[in-house]
Amino acid sequence: MNIGDRVRLLHGKEEGVITRLSSGGQVEIEIEDGFRIPALKSEVVVIDAAEKAYFDPPSGAKSYIGDTRQQAQVRDKREGVFLAYVPYNDQIHDVVLINTTRKEVLYALDELQGEASKNVDAGIIHSDSHKKVAEKMIRDFEQWPALKILMVPLNKKLEGIQMPIEKRLKFKATSFFKHKGKAPLIEKEAYFFKLNEQETPLDVRKLNEALNPKDTAAFSIKKISRPPASIDLHIEKLTENHDLMSNGEMLQLQLEVFERKLSDAIATGMDEITFIHGIGNGVLRKEIHRYLSQMNGIKYFKDSQKTNFGYGATTVKIHD
Numbered sequence: 001m002n003i004g005d006r007v008r009l010l011h012g013k014e015e016g017v018i019t020r021l022s023s024g025g026q027v028e029i030e031i032e033d034g035f036r037i038p039a040l041k042s043e044v045v046v047i048d049a050a051e052k053a054y055f056d057p058p059s060g061a062k063s064y065i066g067d068t069r070q071q072a073q074v075r076d077k078r079e080g081v082f083l084a085y086v087p088y089n090d091q092i093h094d095v096v097l098i099n100t101t102r103k104e105v106l107y108a109l110d111e112l113q114g115e116a117s118k119n120v121d122a123g124i125i126h127s128d129s130h131k132k133v134a135e136k137m138i139r140d141f142e143q144w145p146a147l148k149i150l151m152v153p154l155n156k157k158l159e160g161i162q163m164p165i166e167k168r169l170k171f172k173a174t175s176f177f178k179h180k181g182k183a184p185l186i187e188k189e190a191y192f193f194k195l196n197e198q199e200t201p202l203d204v205r206k207l208n209e210a211l212n213p214k215d216t217a218a219f220s221i222k223k224i225s226r227p228p229a230s231i232d233l234h235i236e237k238l239t240e241n242h243d244l245m246s247n248g249e250m251l252q253l254q255l256e257v258f259e260r261k262l263s264d265a266i267a268t269g270m271d272e273i274t275f276i277h278g279i280g281n282g283v284l285r286k287e288i289h290r291y292l293s294q295m296n297g298i299k300y301f302k303d304s305q306k307t308n309f310g311y312g313a314t315t316v317k318i319h320d
Helices: 048-055 068-078 138-143 204-211 247-267 283-293
Strands: 006-009 015-021 026-031 036-040 044-046 081-087 092-099 104-113 116-125 129-137 146-154 165-169 180-182 189-194 230-232 272-276 300-307 310-317
Touching: 006 026, 015 138, 081 146, 092 104, 092 116, 092 189, 116 129, 129 138, 230 247, 247 272, 247 283, 272 300, 283 310
Parallel strands: 230 272
Antiparallel strands: 006 015, 006 044, 015 026, 026 036, 081 092, 081 189, 092 129, 104 116, 104 146, 146 165, 180 189, 272 310, 300 310
């Protein structure tokens, strides 16, 4: 049993990832909503079969070699700039920057501590190459600082300007240890993360049509849809790209969805609506309650859906 193993409690329904081991026979487990619980090693079991099925699809799975669109999608997923944690042994992981694009990339990798930062490595990584930039001990995973990575694609000939890309990463155990597989280019087992995402090209024609409508028919009134009675605000329910979002970005998205759904509930005459925010560290719950306490037009709000660890939802009463 090691840090990073996905486990299930024998006497409960919780599943999570081991983040800490102690000599006294205890482990600390991070469950999906970020809440951490202690347990004895004798009370948990490693989910080997489930992990293998998740990470390693059967080799005999059906392959559509003739489907050029699928081949293009596979190439797109393997083309980019990646940060990989490659095991050197059972404790040390090499931190490797991988560039599978056709351009050289100027980069700077910094570790963050509050408002301060320390440069770890900087330089140029060539096209279709990789470079070790640091080492990390897996047993110190909980103490790994947040990262900031600045990347600037370099044009060696006259072509369109690409804007610099900045990524901030603070890994959670439940997401970090899911990203296991063969890293691009080096083809070694690693935990790896894509740092640059494909940008949606700007459609100038559609933009001009939107800014200069030919007649009033071009305008449409947005119809407000009645939201479900229960809204799940867990970040994995709101976006597939949460692994590379900072805590601040995730909180902002969760609050935007909360405010929009609450507004829709009021506009469509709902009596009440429940927002599932989980337990975690309580930041999202606190922000939701602060917003509701300053808002007119609702009757009251209350904690609801109590679990063994606390209240994981807030119910808002809108009308009598």
